Amino acid sequence: MFIDSAAELAAFCGRAASSPMLALDTEFLRERTFRPQPCLLQVGTHDEQAAVDVIALTGEALAPLRDLLFDRARVKVLHACSQDLEIFQILFGDIPDPVFDTQVAAAFVGHRLQMGYGALVEAVCGVHLPKTESLTDWTRRPLDPEQVSYAEDDVRYLPAVYDGLVAELVRLDRLTWVLPEMEALVAKARCAADPEDAFRHVKRVGTLNGRQLAVCREVAAWRERKAAQRDVPRKWLLSDEVVIEVSKRMPRTQERLRRVRGTAQLKEKDGDAIVLAVRRGLSCPQDRCPRVVHRARPTQESESVVDLMNALVRLVAERESIAPQLLSGRDDLMAFLDDPASSRLGEGWRRDLMGDILSDLLAGRAGLTVKDGRVELL
CATH class of the missing domain: 1.10.150.80 (HRDC domain)
Known part of the structure; x- marks a missing residue:
């Protein structure tokens, strides 16, 4: 079912409350924003599935769903959950647990690492899932029945996959191996990213030396904060390639900054901010310049x-x-x-x-x- 009213959501959550597990998935869009934009939250039990419209339902309207998700007595089952956990953080300000990731669990019972959901459903349930709506724009309304059914398929078979994997893990006496891996996933997702560490994820940052790294840290941190403030993709401000080039050239003026290809779209105040970031990097004491640790080449x-x-x-x-x-x-x-x-x-x-x-x-x-x-x- 497609749920876009508070009354329907409350009724569904009341029925789902008797289930010891919840199958979960999300649909979102992130091409035009800094943070992913939540569109649907799919919830399934052994008996029914629902696609909850989290564009129409926000705030207190989602309270019954939040109460359901954050009940620790109920296992939350997902597949390849890292991006879904980010959506929960956006919607609810926290991440529900305990979490059971079927992709991780599958690797403990003989399936390949990072196995896709469709392949796992086919292996466990013998059902082939279509991929007809994989490029759907989930922000558009109304959604047609085929789109809703496609979204619900992502939780329709998860209970059966979960049951099968848990039974196999118990048979192999490996459930105690898996649970700490799940806890680590949640703990990692709860760690807020520090803008000062954003430079470590810039492509080709390993080509920079200590002073250049100090500049890169400041420029990447400015980009991170400004992109979050404007809710736009980082590359819309500066591409990784430009961040690296600015870090190497270390321009101290707007004029020299504009000589770097890929800076023409910057507003003047943004150019000033980048120049200030460069100067902060240049003035960083040598012993506080960051380092990218390179493992010594093995013999x-x-x-x-x-x-x-x-x-x-x-x-x-x-x-x-x-x-x-x-x-x-x-x-x-x-x-x-x-x-x-x-x-x-x-x-x-x-x-x-x-x-x-x-x-x-x-x-x-x-x-x-x-x-x-x-x-x-x-």
Whole structure:
């Protein structure tokens, strides 16, 4: 059903309150704004689904839905939830928990990492979902029945997928592995982004030195705050390419700033603000200039060791039916090689699954061989 009235929403939430889980998804638009613009919030139980119009319903009209979502006794089930959690933050000022992400859970039971929702539904439920409305402008009203049905499909099958994944996790005794990963997702989403750290996400920031990085920090922070204030995409003010060029040239006047291609659209007051940001970066004490940490290039010998460790990870992942990327990446293996106790592979379920066997491999107490065309542990 499509819900755009407070009375309909209250009635639906009253029925959904008896469900121990809620399947959730969102539709939004972010091409023309700094923050994503919420358009629909889809809610599903085992019995029914609804697409809630969060353009028509705002503020107190959403109170029954907020109460439903923020009841900690009820599991909130989503797929690839990071962007959805951002929408909840915008709509409600917080993120409901506990959260269960079916994409993460699927990787613990043998599916590939970052498996799409459609592929997972097909694998678990045997249903092929159409992609006919994937480029819909969800801000336009009215929505036709096909659009609403497409949106509701995103929660229609989630309860069955959730039930199947939980049953498999329990069978494999891995539910305790998954839950901390879910808690980490929510904790990360709750951390407010600091404009002073925005420079770290600028493309090619690794090409800058200390003083240039100080300028980049100030210019990127100005862009972050101004884009948020005007609610426009960052690139509408300055592209990453221009931020990097300004950081390298360090223009101290408007005239020199305008020599950088891509600054012609700037208003004069914005040009003044950027020049001031450059000057702040130039006046930053040397010991307070930021650094982009570059991991030392591994030696040929350590690269070979990591290749062997990675082969072991893939062997264990195949044996345990878990996505190998979930176990570790090359950086995790390098960190384990440097200091096992402080690495991600040295704690929690990863340590239980991989820590001892990796230590045996590095100590020469274990090895790998090929038998009948397959890698096996010695």
